[in-house]
Amino acid sequence: MSDKQSARSGYFKGERQELGLRYAYRPEFVPLLLEYLGAAPGMRILEVGSGSGFLSRLLARSLPGAWLVALDTDREMLRLARRIQEREGLVERILLGYGDTFELPFADNSFDVVTSHRLL
Ligand SMILES: C[S@@+](CC[C@H](N)C(=O)[O-])C[C@H]1O[C@@H](n2cnc3c(N)ncnc32)[C@H](O)[C@@H]1O
Numbered sequence: 001m002s003d004k005q006s007a008r009s010g011y012f013k014g015e016r017q018e019l020g021l022r023y024a025y026r027p028e029f030v031p032l033l034l035e036y037l038g039a040a041p042g043m044r045i046l047e048v049g050s051g052s053g054f055l056s057r058l059l060a061r062s063l064p065g066a067w068l069v070a071l072d073t074d075r076e077m078l079r080l081a082r083r084i085q086e087r088e089g090l091v092e093r094i095l096l097g098y099g100d101t102f103e104l105p106f107a108d109n110s111f112d113v114v115t116s117h118r119l120l
Pocket residue numbers: 009012048049050051052053054055071072073074077099100101102116117118119120
């Protein structure tokens with residue numbers, strides 16, 4: 001990613017960006033989110049533009065046996081996501097990687113659910 005692209009996404013960097021999300025995604029909202037996504041335990045779920053990984057972590061915690069893949073084009077965000085995953089013991093549940101939404105490195109039908117959250 002170029003410096004220009006990185007600067008554009010600078011506003012969203014850092015863990016502080018998740019403070020508002022933690023408030024919005026209160027526990028009572030999570031079942032509605034899962035229903036909306038059609039996500040269930042054991043599914044293979046892809047999140048594109050995953051940023052710090054808030055949504056993937058929420059899904060991993062909420063869906064036993066689900067396997068998450070979280071892709072982003074910003075390596076700094078991927079490093080932040082990895083740090084949070086390590087701290088929350090979710091490294092084994094979520095595969096983080098560099099990946100462009102417009103050039104997904106997966107065959108069709110590799111996932112049960114594909115989602116994104118605030119992807120600009
Ligand atoms: C506004 S942030 C949202 C991050 C996270 N989904 C959230 O809701 O907190 C948008 C993210 O999309 C990523 N992004 C932008 N274009 C992308 C693309 N073509 N493929 C994958 N990720 C992309 C950015 O690097 C950034 O981390």
